[in-house]
Amino acid sequence: MEGVEDSKKRKEPSVAEVAEVVPEEDITSGVEEAGTSADAVAAKRPRLEDEGSNPPSAQLKFAGEDSNGAEYASEEALWRSLKRAKTPEGGQGDDTTAEGKPWYQGSEEYWAKVEPTLDGVLGGFGFLSTIDIKTSRAFLSSFIPAIGSTSRSSTSTSSSTSSSTSSSSTDTTSPPSLAPIETTRALDCGAGIGRITRHLLLDLFDRVDLVEPDARFLDKAKQQLGPLQPLNGHRVEGFFYEGLQSFAPAKQHYDLIWIQWVIGYLTDEDFVAFLGRCREALRENGIIVIKDNLNSKEGFYVDKEDNSITRSDGYLRRLFEEAGLMLVRDAVQEEFPPGMLPVRMYALRPASTSS
Secondary structure (H helix, E strand, C coil): CCCCCEHHHCCCCCHHHHHHCCCHHHHCCCCCCCCCCHHHHHCCCCCHHHCCCCCCCCCCCCCEEECCCCEECCHHHHHHHHHHCECCCCCECCCECCCCCEHHHHHHHHHHCCCCCHHHHCCCCHHHHHHHHHHHHHHHCCCCHHHCHHHCCEEECCCCCCCCCCCCEEECCCCCCCCCCCCCEEEEECCCCCHHHHHHHHHHCCEEEEEECCHHHHHHHHHHHHHHCCECCEEEEEEEECCCCCCCCCCCCEEEEEEECCHHHCCHHHHHHHHHHHHHHEEEEEEEEEEEECCCCCCEEEECCCCEEEECHHHHHHHHHHCCEEEEEEEEECCCCCCECCEEEEEEEECCCCC
8 A cells, every 4th residue: 555645635724614524613613723723724735845843842743634625723623523423323432523424444445446556555656656665765775885885875964845957856854873783674654555664675685575455455566576586686585465553563583674655544543553562563673664745734634535645744753752762863755746745754763772
């Protein structure tokens, strides 16, 4: 399961629809504190260069909106509205949409209609795969010396997120040193048809496992990866058919856990819990890498078409902290076409471990 998104496909919200989803006190109260006005929330989404981020803090609240036009004063208001929704049987829902459909059922039904092809998993942007893989490989070169400095295309900056044609990613942390990781085993989360395993992980790690919630995608991954094995002695071992909200990787098992374009399908509670399980699954010096779309302004955006939430940089950093993880490196994906949502990579380690 992967998903690239063009910011232009998002609808302008209709404030008139808001009261049907959240109570009046949840609609606009707190919006000013989140750094925007009610008018700004209803306006078209800003371009990549308008992105901003707040310092991570457990006290921060994040306002947002959804594709039906509903506005939320905070992320808590969003999740409360889902839990208040009624199921078709009339019972109290558990993380359900306003239509009474469980959160995960909605995304599963959406992806069931998507073809298990490169264009399918990348939302029609299959041509971006090559530059995506190139940038990801450069990002990993900080942790895998064997990749070589000649592959590295990250450049240090203070906090810039503007694009550049001379570099495919922009580092925004500038750490003094990073402990290298072993290359024994990696886990590809939300692996889709195995695109990242095939073009990135299998080249770098002795063993790779995949976890994917769509059976058709996982079958396609098996078909495509099977003829490649072994690849220079490297092979895929595990194909796990399960959603990340319940998946529990083996403890102290992985040097790298790669999570790309899938976290938007997890609720905050399940996302933090999953990261906690991933933290326990790391071997010594292991890292978790998250690569995903960012909301172009601080806060969040919920797409009701596929039941996904796009979070801002500050929102994500707060969730990382809640999961007991610390950020050791991050970089912005560049060389994507104008109009795309910002994409950022985060390298995380357990908070008790020195970088």
